[in-house]
Amino acid sequence: MQKVLLLVDVQNVYYTVRQVYGCNFDYNAFWSRATAGREVVKAFAYATERGDQKQREFQNILRAIGFEVKLKNFIQRADGSAKGDWDVGITIDAMEYAGDVDAVVLVSGDGDFDLLAHKLREDKNKKVEVYGVPGLTAAALINAASEFIPIDDGLLLR
Secondary structure (H helix, E strand, C coil), X not given: CEEEEEEEEHHHHHXXXXXXXXXXXXXXXXXXXXXXXXXXXXXXXXXXXXCCHHHHHHHHHHHHHCCEEEEEECEECCCCCEECCCHHHHHHHHHHHHHHCCEEEEXXXXXXXXXXXXXXXXXXXXXXXXXXXXXXXXXXXXXXXXXXXXXXXXXXXX
């Protein structure tokens, strides 16, 4: 049985799905599709912590599905901009667990992950599946992946 690592960039998928489709990503449908016939070694959902009840309830839903939720404090800068990305954390976990799996599944459209996808494929000989919203997923990431799976109707909560 193929062993798999799931890495979900929660903020990225939330905003890209909302922008294009005006709804939410279906984490249960994703889990079913990405894990079918596979053994899940680790499943991480990376999110920002803003301290509100609705977010805590959502995080508990992710945990019930099977994700380990990793939280980073949301930082509001004095100039009004915000920071809360997990790029380095996702990369560290991918490299740490790559030796234990056959495939790495990344849910993000962030082009910064093209180097990670390339490294996992070329140096670690891993299959890299990228789930992303068409039109908002960086071409460099799509090209670096073994397979691009578009987030479409089958992965949406309407």
